[in-house]
Amino acid sequence: MEHLFGALPGAVSLGLIWGIMAIGVYITFKILAISDLTVDGSICTGAAVCTMLMTAGVDPWVSMLCATLAGGLCGLVTGLLHTVLDIPAILAGILTQLALWSINLKIMGQANRPLSARNFPVIITQMKTEEAIFTLVLIAGAIIGLLYWFFGTELGCSIRATGCNINMSRAQGINTELNKVLGLMISNGLVALSGALLAQYQGFADVNMGRGAIVIGLAAIVIGETAFAKIARNFAVRLCGVLLGGVIYYVVYQVIVFLGIDTDLLKMLSAVVVAIFLGVPNLKKKYFSKVSKKRAKEAGENA
Amino acid sequence: MLEIKNISKTFNAGTINEKRALKNVSLTLNDGDFVTVIGGNGAGKSTLLNAICGTWRVDEGEIIIDGKDVTLTAEHKRAKYLGRVFQDPMMGTAADMEIQENLALAKRRGKKRGLGWGISKNEREEYRELLATLGLGLEDRMTSKVGLLSGGQRQAVTLLMAAMAEPKLLLLDEHTAALDPKTAEKVLEITEEIVNKNHLTTLMITHNMRDAIKHGNRLIMMHEGRVIVDVCGEEKKNLTVEDLLEMFNRASGKEFASDRAMLS
Structure with missing residues (x-):
């Protein structure tokens, strides 16, 4: 039992990192009604970019910003495949994801790269989970605040309308194609940011770290929605629900590990x-x- | 206000399902015209409207709105000249968004959407007054999701939205067809009010011959992708359903074959 409680802070910080990732997925899956599989690749892209920059001595915050932008670029590729070339969104995401596997390998130069907290000024590490939780809550809070503001603006409203009713949006003069690309960029930017956080937290980036990321993101969304369905009418509260969905997912994960179920x-x-x-x-x-x-x-x- | 010159559109060209939906249609609407469009199923009425909206590009011809050639203009860019209400009440509004948010989206039609608030405080007051004119009590439900409204209420809201941002042309695609008769009548009443208040040039498709006669100052009938009847003024006012059927038979050389239209 002691082992379980000892592992909980770690589970919570991992949950927060994946919760941020899930918020990214929420933007495409719930707001734009697109199933975007780019995220399995872009989370690793974020981790790879952040790791390589920090290894080269770049400031961690600058590295994270670059990772976020790299994620946005991944979203841009999927968006253009989907809107300009009319490839179904799910397939466009798979194509980008596949290409990213090679790109991520090239960014890192090998299948995985260490990012040790002992040698680099990482902002979170699993060696200090309580601190990590504090930092992550602040970052997640800032992200939720920013998204709450953005989706209340004229542009943000038009993105919500695009996902809700595309015919109506075009009839109201909304550039739906542009909005889909923008949404995919924001989403993958957040996913890449969570990848950058994950690499710092666990102390390495690995080319396989994104496998199944979309499922974890969706799990966090459905858990968050189910658990907070009654109170989550406000957009910001719903995003908090998704974040907590990630936390619940990892706490349950930890319990399963504790019960001795085969982690495979x-x-x-x-x-x-x-x-x-x-x-x-x-x-x-x-x-x-x-x-x-x-x-x-x-x-x-x-x- | 609207000039359509010789437009044609063929769907699935070169396949077994080839359908020549519009055949050299020309039509000119003057400022303030309220034109009703009737015709059987597959006559090309909705295709004509979609051509004006830019849902796809026409194969031939030109479309000019308010002096501007929009033949090649993208649908969302053309939208600034157009107010649209669809047949399906679900199609004209965003169900997951609030009533006031939907109105705010329409108010920004044709304008740049930046990072200002999606809906400002002054607007709320404006929308409250606007909604009150409908007489449906929606002014007290401004923050309700549109998805909670009935079909008739949604069409009424869509009409308000279509008339916002000063469209050059109001396009109504059988917008009362999915409603029960009483609601349909109410929505048509609201339509008349909005058209008169905003002096909108209007193109209204209907399958109801009586409505087509009762409303507007001009009536056109379509058949197999062509305009076969075009009457206006006194002649239109004095029309009866029998006259229309007679005109159809004469112009098309066939019996009018839409039960839906005849029975209405």
Whole structure:
């Protein structure tokens, strides 16, 4: 039990890092209604860029900014593939993601790179989890504040409208293609930022660190939405819910590890959990509509 | 106000599903015209509207709005000249956004959308008054999500939105077809009010012949991608449904074949 509680601060900080990533995913998945698979690659791009710059002696904050911009560039590529070349969004994301695997290898020069807290001025490290949690909460708070402001602006509103009703948006003179590209850039910028944080926290960047990232992001979103469905009407509160969704995910992960379940199974479990959360509302609509309930009742009475 | 010169559009050209939806259609709308458009299914009414909106480019011809050639202009850029209401009440508004946010989106049609607030304080007051003119009580539900409104309420809000930002042309694509008769009548009433108040040049598609006669100062009938009847002024005022059917038979050489239109 002691082991479990000892591991909790680590789980919370990891959860916060992935929660920031999930907020990025939220922008495409929920606001733009696009399933963007670029993130599996762009999270590693962020980590790689940050690691290489910091190794070269660049200030950590500048490195993180560059990582964020690199992520935005990944989003730009997916956005252009989707809007200019009319490739379905999901496929455009897969193409970028695949290309990023090579690019990430080239950025790092090898499959993984150390970023030791002993040699570099990292802003968070798993050696000091309490400090890391404090720093991460501040960063996440700033991001949520910034997004809350942005999606309340004219441009932000038009991006929300684009995701909500594309026909109406065009009829109201909104450049929907541009907005999709912008949304993808912001989303992947945040994802890359979380990658940069993750590399500092765990002390290395690895070319495989993004595998399945989209599923973890979606898991955080569905957990956050389910847990905070009742109170989360305000946009900022909903983003906080997503952030906490990431934390809950990693705390549960830690408990599973503590219970001794084979960690090789965790990715499968994550996929199952996300499938259930995404699928159940649809099943409800299909089989538990008023008509089917009525029919079921009639069938029961006749029997 | 609107000049359409000889436009044609063929869908799925060169395939077995080839459909010549518009065949050399020409039409000129004068400032302040309120034109009703009728015709059977597949006559090209909605295609004509979509051509004006720029949903796709026409194969041939020119489209000129308020003296500007917009034939090659992108849909979202053309939108600044146009107010649109769709047949599907779900299509004209963003369901997950507040009523006031939807109005604010429409108010910025044709303008640059920057980093100023999406909706300002003064606007709220303006929208409250605007919504009150509908008489549907929506002025007290400004922060409700549009998705919570009924089809008729949504069409009314869409009409308000379409009339905002001073459009050169109001395009109504069977905007009452999905509503029950009573609501449809109310929405048409609101349409008349908005058109008169803003002096809007209007093109209204309807499948209801009586509505087509009752509203507007000019009526055109389409058939197989062509305009076959075009009447205005006194002649239009004195039309009856029987006259229209007779005109259709004479112009097309066929019996009018849309049950939906005839029964209305």
